[in-house]
Amino acid sequence: MSDSPIEKSNKRKYFLEKLSGRFFLFCALISVISLALIIGFVFFKGLTPFVADGYSFVDFIFGNDWVPSEDKFGVFPMIVASLYATIGSLIIGVPIGLFTAVFLAEIAPKPIAKILSPSVQLLAGIPSVLFGVFGLAVIVPFLQNNLGLPKGQSLIAVIIVLAIMMLPTIVTVSETAIRAVPKSYREGSLALGVSEIGTIFKVVIPAAKSGIMAAIVLSMGRAIGETMAVILVAGNSLIIPTSLTDSVRPLTTNIALEMGYAAGTHQEMLFATGIVLFSFILILNFVLAKISAKGGQ
């Protein structure tokens, strides 16, 4: 029997449907495969020294000396540096970002918000290396001259650069969260005689809490993973920082700095450094997932 024209066109339609479905699946798989490849590669390379060559993982995590040419691999100073830098930048970045978001969402007159909002978003588009160059050319000499330091490359320089870099994430995500708080909350609070600022801090921000937490975790991820900007202003010294003016080497810069010439075990240890970094990011992602699950309830 021969197909009617309608059946024919339907067949074609179904075929196209199926084909595009497959194509979209393929596109979706690309990111999954990339993830699997990266994880597989980093872990394969990074675990080799511990599994095959008998290096101690505990010594690696808690060792204070990183001297690859003398076969000493300890990343503890870098873990400390990464944590200090991240926490420090949160202490500066979160209040500034949050207040900016409050201002944009609640207080700012429309024309001002119209200028401010895009400029904050533009900040997110600046390549990280430019933040580094800015830090090296402006922040480092500024610290050196005004604090009377022998060198401006320091933990505080890293913290300042990271704090600026995380602003767009904090501002845009928490602004969205604040805007999502129902108007009736504010109206209720204002009707009870609470001032506008009181309403913001007692009602709106608590209501937007999960969104704001998500913003903080996201920016933490950015801070701990940032490399290019940090490498230029950190000084990369291998010490456990005891003051804000010590120069530091976070985990990311250790990898970027030494990968160029590393070979053999040294290179594998840099991948192992990547595993440590990866674990931090993974933990952050878990926290983020927990927070958003809570927010969904």
Place this chain on the structure above:
Amino acid sequence: MNKIKKFSIYLIALAITVLLSACSGGANNSNSSSNDGYTLSISGSTSVGPLAEKLAEQYEQKEEINIEINQIGSSAGITNSINGVSEIGMSSRDLKEEEVASGLTETIIAYDGIVVVTHPSNKVDDLTIDEVKQIFTGKVTNWQELGGDDLEIVVVSREDGSGSRDAFQEIVGYSSGELIKNSIIASGNGNIKNTVATNKHAVGFISFEYVDDSVQPIKINGVEATPENVLNQTYGLSRPFLFVYKDENLSEEGQGFIDFILSSDGQQIVAEAGIIPLK
């Protein structure tokens, strides 16, 4: 749905297999060359090695020859050339007396030289090698102790694994573990130069070709850092790159390779590698 799941798992497994086999396979093919002429065995210094690899690559394109280069360190390479395991040994240090006594001939193929630089405003412009060592190992921490202003010294070094850093440490005589811990670590000559050029406290080391007006090159024992002074062997922060061999072991092909290195073509490659050529 289940099918798709299975399919994606296959895909991921396949991708990982391909990747793993690619990285384990990549390591071994640098030495396998296709032509089957004479095989010249060279072993020795890890500093001379990369340069020798570059020279060999060019020479292999011109001649029917395989050149095998093993980077095992100067002393091991010299020993190998003495007892005939390798035809030619590579060394980045001068021969010791007993090594010369065992009948080795040495040919200098190039010079390696490094310049210590400070901020142009620094009054200190002349150091001994021992003073350089004390600065980089943190025994001297203020320029005042060396006749300069009362400024803390900020040491800038290359990253571990860098050839320049290895060379510098070998010539000056300290190990990576001894390097002062709070030194700034910068990747690349340009980075070190910029850091030193913008910090009155800083001192670093760079290759000859990077020196310009933004930094002040330091004299070593009163000798200025110029390629001429390296070639006449008065500048302290330099070392010869040597090929050593026993005359009776050296084949025609080996002699041909050495002649190629000393030719203007060979020396051109030396210069391109950032090492000081003989002419």
